[in-house]
Amino acid sequence: MKSWIKYVAAIAGGTAIGTAYFVPSGAFIAFLTFWLILIPAASAVFLVYGLRKYMEDRKNRIMVSVKPSEAMRALARREAELQKEKELLMEELYNGVKRS
Numbered sequence: 001m002k003s004w005i006k007y008v009a010a011i012a013g014g015t016a017i018g019t020a021y022f023v024p025s026g027a028f029i030a031f032l033t034f035w036l037i038l039i040p041a042a043s044a045v046f047l048v049y050g051l052r053k054y055m056e057d058r059k060n061r062i063m064v065s066v067k068p069s070e071a072m073r074a075l076a077r078r079e080a081e082l083q084k085e086k087e088l089l090m091e092e093l094y095n096g097v098k099r100s
Helices: 003-022 024-057 070-099
Strands: none
Touching: 003 024
């Protein structure tokens, strides 16, 4: 099964070498066309394909939801209390500086 790949590659290589030997200007133009047009076009197609696949795949994210336990609720309450105390202290500090 794999031997046919060798034959196809040998035939393609022989054709390219034969073309370059018998028609050098045509082979050079074909090479430039391949190198300057087809390779960048193929690269652009692959980039667009990859971007499309990325845009499709990024929508399928796994969402993990955690039910808060009592300890988590207690921490949240404590953080809220500390935030309120901080706001009161900042207000007192600001009013104290403003009066002076």
